[in-house]
Amino acid sequence: MSYKIQQRWVIFSFLFVPVSLLLLFLVYPTLQLFHYSFTNWDGYSSSKSYIGLDNYKQVLFEMPDAWKSIGNNGLYFVIHTLFIPLELMVAVLLNRSIRGSSLFRFTILMPYVVNGVAVAYMFSYIYYPINGPLNSLLTSVGLESWIHGWLSDLKLVNFSLVAVSLWRYCGVHVILFLAGLQSIPQDLYEAAAIDGAGFWRKQLYITLPGIRRVVEIILFMNVTGALLQFDIPFVMTGGGPGVSSSTFGLFSLFTAFKFNNFGLASAMAVVLLCLIIVFSSIQNWIIKDRSGN
Amino acid sequence: MRKKKILQALCILGIFSATILSGCGSSASNNTGNNASTKDTNSTAATGTNDSTNTTAPKDDAKPVKLKLGMWEAKTDIEFWTEKVKEYSKIKPNVSIEVETIPDNSGQYLKVRLAADDLPDLMYLKPAHFQIYKNSLLPLDELKAAKSNKFPGVIDGQTLGLPLVSFSEYVYYHPSIFQELNLTIPQTIDEFVNVLEKIKESKKYIPLALGGKDDWTFYPFSEFGPHVLSKDEQYQANLANQAEPFGPGSTFETVANLIKKIADDKLAGPDALGIGYDQATQLFQSKQAAIIALGQWYYADHLAKVGNEDDLAAFPMPWRTSASDPLPNMTLADQYVSISKNSENADEAKAFLEWMFSPEVYQPYINTLKNTSTVEGVTSDLPFFNKSNQEAPFTPFIYDATNERFAKVKAAAQYDEKKTAADIFSGKKIEDVEKALNASWKKAVESVK
Numbered sequence: 001m002s003y004k005i006q007q008r009w010v011i012f013s014f015l016f017v018p019v020s021l022l023l024l025f026l027v028y029p030t031l032q033l034f035h036y037s038f039t040n041w042d043g044y045s046s047s048k049s050y051i052g053l054d055n056y057k058q059v060l061f062e063m064p065d066a067w068k069s070i071g072n073n074g075l076y077f078v079i080h081t082l083f084i085p086l087e088l089m090v091a092v093l094l095n096r097s098i099r100g101s102s103l104f105r106f107t108i109l110m111p112y113v114v115n116g117v118a119v120a121y122m123f124s125y126i127y128y129p130i131n132g133p134l135n136s137l138l139t140s141v142g143l144e145s146w147i148h149g150w151l152s153d154l155k156l157v158n159f160s161l162v163a164v165s166l167w168r169y170c171g172v173h174v175i176l177f178l179a180g181l182q183s184i185p186q187d188l189y190e191a192a193a194i195d196g197a198g199f200w201r202k203q204l205y206i207t208l209p210g211i212r213r214v215v216e217i218i219l220f221m222n223v224t225g226a227l228l229q230f231d232i233p234f235v236m237t238g239g240g241p242g243v244s245s246s247t248f249g250l251f252s253l254f255t256a257f258k259f260n261n262f263g264l265a266s267a268m269a270v271v272l273l274c275l276i277i278v279f280s281s282i283q284n285w286i287i288k289d290r291s292g293n
Numbered sequence: 294m295r296k297k298k299i300l301q302a303l304c305i306l307g308i309f310s311a312t313i314l315s316g317c318g319s320s321a322s323n324n325t326g327n328n329a330s331t332k333d334t335n336s337t338a339a340t341g342t343n344d345s346t347n348t349t350a351p352k353d354d355a356k357p358v359k360l361k362l363g364m365w366e367a368k369t370d371i372e373f374w375t376e377k378v379k380e381y382s383k384i385k386p387n388v389s390i391e392v393e394t395i396p397d398n399s400g401q402y403l404k405v406r407l408a409a410d411d412l413p414d415l416m417y418l419k420p421a422h423f424q425i426y427k428n429s430l431l432p433l434d435e436l437k438a439a440k441s442n443k444f445p446g447v448i449d450g451q452t453l454g455l456p457l458v459s460f461s462e463y464v465y466y467h468p469s470i471f472q473e474l475n476l477t478i479p480q481t482i483d484e485f486v487n488v489l490e491k492i493k494e495s496k497k498y499i500p501l502a503l504g505g506k507d508d509w510t511f512y513p514f515s516e517f518g519p520h521v522l523s524k525d526e527q528y529q530a531n532l533a534n535q536a537e538p539f540g541p542g543s544t545f546e547t548v549a550n551l552i553k554k555i556a557d558d559k560l561a562g563p564d565a566l567g568i569g570y571d572q573a574t575q576l577f578q579s580k581q582a583a584i585i586a587l588g589q590w591y592y593a594d595h596l597a598k599v600g601n602e603d604d605l606a607a608f609p610m611p612w613r614t615s616a617s618d619p620l621p622n623m624t625l626a627d628q629y630v631s632i633s634k635n636s637e638n639a640d641e642a643k644a645f646l647e648w649m650f651s652p653e654v655y656q657p658y659i660n661t662l663k664n665t666s667t668v669e670g671v672t673s674d675l676p677f678f679n680k681s682n683q684e685a686p687f688t689p690f691i692y693d694a695t696n697e698r699f700a701k702v703k704a705a706a707q708y709d710e711k712k713t714a715a716d717i718f719s720g721k722k723i724e725d726v727e728k729a730l731n732a733s734w735k736k737a738v739e740s741v742k
Contacts, residue, residue, distance in 0.1 A: 044404050127567070129564035130564075149564045151506060152567040154720060240505075240566070240712065240715050241508075241715040241716065241719035242712050242721065255707065257401040259707050261704065
């Protein structure tokens with residue numbers, strides 16, 4: 001056997017397992033998802049019929065509640081995006097040698113480490129209308145008028161849930177920013193200081209270009225996280241009252257399991273996949289390096 | 294040297310391939326006598342003497358059989374059957390029964406098992422779910438237990454499940470509060486609302502405990518209300534043939550107005566949508582709330598939490614507009630036990646089902662659950678409800694939730710009575726809700742042939 005064939009055998013043998021796993025657990029289910037989205041499969045019957053693009057038509061034009069759910073996902077996306085500059089500022093502050101910064105770093109990551117369902121239960125208790133900690137706090141500081149139905153007021157419920165999401169995910173963004181900041185060589189800052197650059201100029205011309213990749217990752221995580229948001233509304237409100245706090249993922253779940261329409265739910269999943277691709281591409285285009293370097 | 298390398302590479306490849314192939318292979322051969330997965334089980338197998346029987350070879354050469362009995366997380370049921378099935382293994386040493394907990398009673402978990410052709414041998418089902426499982430269930434018509442059951446689950450002419458319990462819906466209340474506020478049992482819907490208003494005026498108690506955050510707690514109103522008010526036991530079947538059934542003059546609208554009244558006047562407390570079922574029952578049990586509307590099944594829960602029934606009474610929800618009309622009360626059978634058609638031990642499963650419904654087993658079961666018997670000749674010992682029924686007699690209104698067309702139309706329209714009630718309770722206009730419902734219902738009726 002020639003050396004070239006030997007090389008191919010080794011490459012083949014090493015790639016066989018990961019590629020097989022990839023095909024089995026990623027490519028095959030994705031293809032099946034597309035397949036189901038063109039059928040009226042109920043999720044348990046052995047037979048299914050092809051119905052063309054009917055499921056897509058229904059998702060896009062006949063399901064106002066689905067679009068309302070997407071709107072709720074949009075709220076998560078917008079508010080999380082608005083918080084990204086703040087997260088970057090916190091990371092910049094933590095990157096400096098200040099007393100207790102290591103404790104802050106640990107503390108800020110903690111919410112992400114805690115199980116999502118536990119977080120949702122914890123905040124359910126905090127928002128509890130009868131003697132809940134939040135209402136008790138507001139009462140003790142004389143702000144009874146601020147007390148609302150945190151999870152029952154239609155205008156407020158989604159903001160209450162987004163606040164939980166922010167509490168949980170902001171920390172991991174800060175840590176990622178911190179990792180990006182620490183990868184920037186210090187001599188760049190020193191050279192800039194010699195050239196007379198101030199704090200803000202250094203951030204603009206060194207820090208921001210230096211963490212572009214991290215920003216890309218965080219923005220991608222933001223899009224996927226917002227559009228796939230599921231556990232917090234599922235545990236805290238079940239998408240309620242009614243479908244007021246439902247997200248697209250939750251809506252798809254109910255469509256598949258409660259209403260036995262896996263075909264329609266698959267079409268929703270494909271639409272969601274497309275939305276993630278579109279939004280991520282737009283974001284990447286916006287923050288593209290146009291300096292020509 | 295080169296040959297050695299090739300051999301090594303081939304060995305590695307062979308090991309990987311063998312691992313994957315063995316992982317993907319059928320495990321049927323390992324599942325003899327047990328067609329269900331061993332995952333997520335309560336691991337309460339009543340092996341009893343079974344292990345020793347297996348190893349020492351039974352005298353009658355009976356094949357060792359393991360049956361799975363799937364039931365949802367009803368604590369009393371799980372505790373009762375986990376202990377009781379041990380007795381069965383004494384009668385039939387070759388048969389062991391494993392009580393398996395089904396994580397939800399809305400059927401989602403079992404649907405996945407159905408799709409994977411992996412149903413437990415015996416399982417609890419809700420009547421509304423028969424249409425989903427009917428092709429995978431064994432007909433039970435020839436069983437003695439089927440002939441003596443008052444509410445057999447008959448689909449397309451075949452008995453597919455036998456209910457363990459039947460119960461009626463009640464409004465539980467604290468007699469001491471009624472006495473203190475000089476209230477009497479309401480006879481009509483208007484009187485019911487008046488009672489709630491008077492309790493609210495006292496400013497001492499929350500009139501109605503409602504855990505609206507768990508939207509299923511609206512079922513006594515939104516699911517059963519329109520049905521009972523229609524006075525038609527085939528209400529659901531008829532609904533499935535109407536294009537726009539949710540509008541002015543409909544029983545749906547009557548109940549929607551009642552829900553809106555309760556919400557607008559804060560008759561269920563300041564934030565009923567912010568609390569769930571557990572908190573609502575705690576409010577009632579601690580006498581902070583005066584009334585709670587739930588099924589007969591709640592009684593055992595109340596006794597377990599409070600320890601006595603000293604300040605507890607019940608009356609049927611007065612779904613009528615005139616006190617001179619007969620008072621219908623929603624009565625339904627539940628916890629249907631069915632047998633999987635694909636059970637490898639169907640005969641043993643049938644024998645076990647007969648044993649479950651035999652008087653010596655069923656009588657202690659129904660006494661423990663404090664529900665009404667479904668078996669002819671077995672009466673439930675229910676002094677609390679007997680007293681309530683004497684004080685406020687009613688006509689049972691049998692709930693038929695097995696209509697196939699209704700199930701299909703409802704799924705196609707994505708109609709959820711409880712979520713709709715929560716929508717109305719949260720402040721959505723009834724006419725807007727009705728408009729949206731009628732639009733989706735009409736499409737669904739047209740699409741379901």
